[in-house]
Amino acid sequence: MAGFRLIELAKPFVPLLPEVELPYEKIGFDEKVVYTIIAAIVYVFGQFPLVGLAKSVVVEDTSNAVLDPIYFLRGVFAAEPKTLMEFGIFPVVSSALIMQVLAGLKMVKVNFKVRQDRELFQSCTKLFALLQSFVLANVFIFSGYYGSGLSVIQIILLNLQLVLATLFVTLLIEVVDKGYGFASGAMAIITVNISTNLVADVFGVNQVPVDSEGHKEAQGAIINLLQSMRSSHKSFLGAIFGAFNRDYLPNLTTALLVIVLAGLVCYFNNFRLELPIRSTRTRGVNNVYPIRLLYVGGLSVLFSYVVLFYIHVAAFTLVQLVARNDPSSLIYKIIGGYAPSNNLLYVPQFPLSLLTPPKSLLDCISRQPLTPITFTAFLVVTGVWFASLWQHISGSSARDISAQFKEQGITLTGHREQGIAKEFEKIVPLASTTGAAVLALLVSGGELLGLKGKGASIILGVSCGFSLLELITAEYQQSGGQSALTQVLGVSGA
Amino acid sequence: MAKGGNQIEKLAEAPVEFVKDGTAFLQKCKKPGNKDFLKIVRAVGIGFVAVGVIGYAIKLVHIPIRYLIV
Amino acid sequence: MSTPTPPGGQRTLQKRRQAQTAKDKQQKQTPASTRQAGFGGSSNSVLKLYTDEANGLRVDPLVVLFLAVGFIFSVVALHVVAKVTGKLF
Numbered sequence: 002m003a004g005f006r007l008i009e010l011a012k013p014f015v016p017l018l019p020e021v022e023l024p025y026e027k028i029g030f031d032e033k034v035v036y037t038i039i040a041a042i043v044y045v046f047g048q049f050p051l052v053g054l055a056k057s058v059v060v061e062d063t064s065n066a067v068l069d070p071i072y073f074l075r076g077v078f079a080a081e082p083k084t085l086m087e088f089g090i091f092p093v094v095s096s097a098l099i100m101q102v103l104a105g106l107k108m109v110k111v112n113f114k115v116r117q118d119r120e121l122f123q124s125c126t127k128l129f130a131l132l133q134s135f136v137l138a139n140v141f142i143f144s145g146y147y148g149s150g151l152s153v154i155q156i157i158l159l160n161l162q163l164v165l166a167t168l169f170v171t172l173l174i175e176v177v178d179k180g181y182g183f184a185s186g187a188m189a190i191i192t193v194n195i196s197t198n199l200v201a202d203v204f205g206v207n208q209v210p211v212d213s214e215g216h217k218e219a220q221g222a223i224i225n226l227l228q229s230m231r232s233s234h235k236s237f238l239g240a241i242f243g244a245f246n247r248d249y250l251p252n253l254t255t256a257l258l259v260i261v262l263a264g265l266v267c268y269f270n271n272f273r274l275e276l277p278i279r280s281t282r283t284r285g286v287n288n289v290y291p292i293r294l295l296y297v298g299g300l301s302v303l304f305s306y307v308v309l310f311y312i313h314v315a316a317f318t319l320v321q322l323v324a325r326n327d328p329s330s331l332i333y334k335i336i337g338g339y340a341p342s343n344n345l346l347y348v349p350q351f352p353l354s355l356l357t358p359p360k361s362l363l364d365c366i367s368r369q370p371l372t373p374i375t376f377t378a379f380l381v382v383t384g385v386w387f388a389s390l391w392q393h394i395s396g397s398s399a400r401d402i403s404a405q406f407k408e409q410g411i412t413l414t415g416h417r418e419q420g421i422a423k424e425f426e427k428i429v430p431l432a433s434t435t436g437a438a439v440l441a442l443l444v445s446g447g448e449l450l451g452l453k454g455k456g457a458s459i460i461l462g463v464s465c466g467f468s469l470l471e472l473i474t475a476e477y478q479q480s481g482g483q484s485a486l487t488q489v490l491g492v493s494g495a
Numbered sequence: 496m497a498k499g500g501n502q503i504e505k506l507a508e509a510p511v512e513f514v515k516d517g518t519a520f521l522q523k524c525k526k527p528g529n530k531d532f533l534k535i536v537r538a539v540g541i542g543f544v545a546v547g548v549i550g551y552a553i554k555l556v557h558i559p560i561r562y563l564i565v
Numbered sequence: 566m567s568t569p570t571p572p573g574g575q576r577t578l579q580k581r582r583q584a585q586t587a588k589d590k591q592q593k594q595t596p597a598s599t600r601q602a603g604f605g606g607s608s609n610s611v612l613k614l615y616t617d618e619a620n621g622l623r624v625d626p627l628v629v630l631f632l633a634v635g636f637i638f639s640v641v642a643l644h645v646v647a648k649v650t651g652k653l654f
Contacts, residue, residue, distance in 0.1 A: 020621035021629060036626065038549070043633045045550045050561060052643040085640060097614040119617045126614065162640060169633040175615040176626040185611045196543045197550025205551065207558055263543075267536050271527035274520070294524055298610030385513075397609035433609070435517035466539060468610040564644040 011125035030480040037182035041193035048081040053158040067145040068347040076458030079194035085166040096129040105394030134167035144321040188465040195462030202251035222256040266463040277414040294436040299464030301384035301437035358448035380441040388437035399425035
């Protein structure tokens, strides 16, 4: 195996993979805004129902149906059940994260200095994403999630739709990544999608049927409150109680919790250690170099959820595909099975439930008392491990910063030039791991209160938003603040 | 044997050490002041809601299409 | 026999520095990510996936956006076909 390298596997496929061209000239600030927003909007628009589902699924005949087993992971990956974005950006993001981590651990041998290697690595990541979506699609198809008794044509159609959807998600992300948009396509899509969901949950006016008698309620928590206060079949107090407590749709309690979590992330995001620096070239120029507590931003949470997704999909494959969710089978006894809830969700049972956020705080205490410990521990351990690795491999490690300092003729006040790297080596890993632990605790805190993935997604959304905002403002200042868009909007943001 | 015990001890100490270092770091950090914090929250809030409204508008387009075809 | 050089002093420092630079160099030679090699890529808080241009099927970004929308509408069209024919294939 000495000469074998994983990335070589991608070689025969390279000519077939679509590649977005790099921009010939520098893209202006306004164009970037437009490209980023359009890419994200196309994504949101892509959350369109799949063609080829079995009739029973469409009409919601839910006796014995296979329901959504990964409902609590969907928010984070911008995935909508039974739409083209069934898996959202998961295949793309997970393959990129896993590949980059493997390369960082030197388990995949890539020489990033050689252009050809970099290209192969990239093509390999892309292929891996497509492969994952293909596997996931077939796991879901054959588990009966899209209904039983699908014809061959339906199976082919579903496969085509899901894999092509992933391909387009890849390309949308690539458009933004390659410099037509701001920074990172994946993060822009996550942020836009999460904010969309937040708005839909709070102010959504679309009516959703909630019971068999044909009563409908608004999706948005506030709209629902107003509506049911005026509605005839509910008392005034009952309306308020219902608005805070309904568990089939977003309620005011979760909305408030989500907003509190968002505020907390904002608060922690501005924790930073300011190191005094001075220029070695000009005297008397003193400044501070901030090192943020959330050094790796929301990426540690994203990684934890990627791992969680793998675990749950593997469990789903075993329990549903192999054992058919049969309580008497051995697999069910070892891993745990699924119990349907509200005709919508598949709630994992005991051993598997250890890594599943509970549906509500009450559920958590009465039915899965061990979950708080295991779930929190899982998030903290994976998050911290990832953070300590990522700060080292991502090109922003202590060594990289000190090299950058040397280049720009900056030094830390009170340290010799040789001491800079050492000083950073003390601070940067500590900052990133502590930040990851804090975020993981926030996420698990939110999730254990029964936010069903909304807690994790809002935390990820806000922290990704911050990372993007930082880059956007930097770019805005670089472009000299000349932007037709901001003039139109009257400079509202930032 | 003694060495093994030592290692386990070290392993058990690592989280404690981490928590200690972490809290020390948190205390050293510069925290946002009240005024700064409000400003940030407002900026992020406006941005989030603005983007969310655009996205939600797109999602609303789906509703009539779904109604027509399903 | 030459007199042994006393420990410490200039030479040790020099040696140390040499070892240090050698170590630095070695570490630099095997960057762990695209960005560390100095060609863009993910930074500490931003996940970047695709930054190099491989020799694949080259497409223009605008074409990508239009194709994506076209793909979604083709799915819509499939829905319509399925509804009109009354049966799911």
